Amino acid sequence: MTEVIQVEGLTKVFAAAKGQPPLRAVDGTDFTVYEGEVFGFLGPNGAGKTTTIRMLTGLSRPTAGRAQVLGLDLAADLPRIKKHIGVVPEASNLYDELTAFDNLIFVMQLYGVPRRERKARAEELLGRFRLSEKRDAPFAKLSRGMKRALTIAAALAHRPPLVFLDEPTTGLDVMSARSLRQMIAGLRNEGVTVFLTTHYLEEAERLCDRVAVIVKGKIVALDTVAGLRSSAQRKTIVEVTLAGADGQPEKRRLECEDGVESAVQQLLAEAGGRRVLSVDTLRPSLEDVFVQLTGLSAEVMLAEKGGKGLVLSAGEGGGNAGR
Amino acid sequence: MLADDLRGLFYIALKDLKAYYFKPPNISWGILFPFAFILAFAIRNPGDLRALVPGLLALTVLFGTSSMEAIVIVFERRLGSLERLLLAPIRLPALLAGKLLGGMTFGLTVTLVVLAISLAVFGSSGTNGLLLFLALLLSATAFSALGAYVSVAVREVFEAQTLANFIRFPMMFLGGVFVPVESLPTWLQVVARCLPLTYSVEALRAALSGGSWATAALDLGALAGFSVVLFSLAVYTLSRRIE
Ligand SMILES: Nc1ncnc2c1ncn2[C@@H]1O[C@H](COP(=O)(O)OP(=O)(O)O)[C@@H](O)[C@H]1O
Numbered sequence: 001m002t003e004v005i006q007v008e009g010l011t012k013v014f015a016a017a018k019g020q021p022p023l024r025a026v027d028g029t030d031f032t033v034y035e036g037e038v039f040g041f042l043g044p045n046g047a048g049k050t051t052t053i054r055m056l057t058g059l060s061r062p063t064a065g066r067a068q069v070l071g072l073d074l075a076a077d078l079p080r081i082k083k084h085i086g087v088v089p090e091a092s093n094l095y096d097e098l099t100a101f102d103n104l105i106f107v108m109q110l111y112g113v114p115r116r117e118r119k120a121r122a123e124e125l126l127g128r129f130r131l132s133e134k135r136d137a138p139f140a141k142l143s144r145g146m147k148r149a150l151t152i153a154a155a156l157a158h159r160p161p162l163v164f165l166d167e168p169t170t171g172l173d174v175m176s177a178r179s180l181r182q183m184i185a186g187l188r189n190e191g192v193t194v195f196l197t198t199h200y201l202e203e204a205e206r207l208c209d210r211v212a213v214i215v216k217g218k219i220v221a222l223d224t225v226a227g228l229r230s231s232a233q234r235k236t237i238v239e240v241t242l243a244g245a246d247g248q249p250e251k252r253r254l255e256c257e258d259g260v261e262s263a264v265q266q267l268l269a270e271a272g273g274r275r276v277l278s279v280d281t282l283r284p285s286l287e288d289v290f291v292q293l294t295g296l297s298a299e300v301m302l303a304e305k306g307g308k309g310l311v312l313s314a315g316e317g318g319g320n321a322g323r
Numbered sequence: 324m325l326a327d328d329l330r331g332l333f334y335i336a337l338k339d340l341k342a343y344y345f346k347p348p349n350i351s352w353g354i355l356f357p358f359a360f361i362l363a364f365a366i367r368n369p370g371d372l373r374a375l376v377p378g379l380l381a382l383t384v385l386f387g388t389s390s391m392e393a394i395v396i397v398f399e400r401r402l403g404s405l406e407r408l409l410l411a412p413i414r415l416p417a418l419l420a421g422k423l424l425g426g427m428t429f430g431l432t433v434t435l436v437v438l439a440i441s442l443a444v445f446g447s448s449g450t451n452g453l454l455l456f457l458a459l460l461l462s463a464t465a466f467s468a469l470g471a472y473v474s475v476a477v478r479e480v481f482e483a484q485t486l487a488n489f490i491r492f493p494m495m496f497l498g499g500v501f502v503p504v505e506s507l508p509t510w511l512q513v514v515a516r517c518l519p520l521t522y523s524v525e526a527l528r529a530a531l532s533g534g535s536w537a538t539a540a541l542d543l544g545a546l547a548g549f550s551v552v553l554f555s556l557a558v559y560t561l562s563r564r565i566e
């Protein structure tokens with residue numbers, strides 16, 4: 001696998017406000033992003049996500065640490081790096097006075113897309129982001145979701161192999177966010193490497209191949225979504241639903257640390273021949289993992305139904321309750 | 324990389340002209356404002372109107388280049404679109420040169436209109452064309468660089484306007500537009516010698532009335548000097564904003 005971004009000890013310290021210690025907005029982070037993956041930076045507000053993107057794209061100078069982007073040294077080769085990356089900042093920032101089409105053309109002019117390709121590329125992007133109808137509307141007149149879509153389109157205009165997306169769906173309505181996510185997912189199929197920040201778990205879960213959880217400038221976990229989940233899933237809860245004497249189903253639960261067989265057997269034995277309606281495993285959701293990692297809430301939420309893969313019909317008993 | 328810079332510079336200027344400069348209120352303001360000033364002055368001090376032409380042209384270049392120039396960068400920084408330019412594969416001096424070129428193009432276009440009117444009214448006898456061209460070009464560069472510096476030095480659009488006026492208005496009264504610099508008290512003459520407008524008016528007066536290259540060369544040199552210093556200051560200030 002080719003490394004597209006390699007970061008070692010990346011640190012950004014902001015000068016102190018009066019009477020405050022200096023703020024370590026990004027504090028010695030190490031990570032590698034590989035070609036073709038969607039890499040997520042997941043963290044609460046103020047975690048250092050935007051600061052990381054700003055450093056990796058040349059808008060902010062790292063206080064310490066090293067980074068390579070597209071095989072080039074960030075400190076030495078910034079102008080060459082800039083040519084091959086696309087950046088979607090937190091706020092949509094195209095030119096209000098220019099039309100959707102002219103905005104795309106300007107971006108392509110800036111990046112040196114050959115004149116003969118610009119028009120076709122602009123039309124293609126407008127089509128893909130469902131903005132063809134708004135081709136000649138000034139950017140100022142577009143809806144929030146459309147502005148976001150056009151800002152992403154603009155970041156792709158020069159066909160960069162690496163794209164940074166800073167909270168692409170924050171502040172959007174559900175439908176716009178969903179359609180944007182589809183477009184972002186589509187990027188992976190084109191082989192574009194995506195560095196995405198978000199504070200939505202669901203988004204990280206849906207879009208990202210790997211996720212780094214960042215809290216107060218430090219990466220506290222870095223894994224695939226499945227890996228993250230399983231790492232914090234030391235506990236599994238087995239729940240059996242029994243047919244009650246009065247016809248009301250009765251649920252019984254047992255926690256276990258590794259392997260659910262014994263728990264299932266114990267619960268079935270306790271059932272004492274009553275009809276078993278279902279056996280479920282409940283797992284901490286990714287949200288629980290997130291809460292646990294970030295320490296955002298002292299109380300780790302218990303389980304959410306996670307064992308959809310396992311519903312045993314009555315009488316079968318036992319079996320592997322894992323997923 | 325130079326090719327990237329030059330291309331970026333050109334398209335940034337083009338975009339600024341399209342998005343900001345050549346909009347109706349801005350165009351008419353650019354032309355009317357200097358005329359209004361000169362007219363007000365001429366009505367109160369009737370005399371040789373022709374003598375006011377160099378001042379009129381210099382004011383037109385000054386306001387035409389710097390009015391919008393002084394706010395575009397702050398404006399784009401407030402809206403976040405300046406970041407788009409900072410992210411592009413262009414070096415900072417090229418980015419700012421693009422901004423300068425936009426302001427200069429607009430200022431010179433407006434000035435050409437004013438120049439055409441003056442020439443039509445007063446005739447073109449005694450005009451040194453090459454000197455006139457150089458005087459206008461270097462004035463535009465210096466004033467545009469002044470605008471760019473104002474624009475990167477402040478944080479808010481209204482601050483830019485205030486600062487620009489704070490610099491331009493004293494310049495207008497000390498720079499030889501209405502009264503010759505020589506008639507000012509000595510200490511004010513010293514102040515006037517520190518202002519780019521003074522050299523602009525002087526060079527334009529020489530160009531329009533067949534003045535000698537010898538004195539005009541000094542004025543052109545001063546304008547070039549102001550351009551370099553103000554532009555460098557602007558580049559430095561903007562680079563300091565990238566922490
Ligand atoms: N230019 C700056 N000057 C001072 N502090 C800053 C600056 N930019 C960001 N910060 C601080 O750094 C921390 C991380 O910010 P940011 O990277 O924007 O977080 P995120 O994008 O994860 O929400 C925050 O506490 C923020 O207030």
Ligand SMILES: [Mg+2]
Binds near residue numbers: 049166
């Ligand atoms: Mg952020």
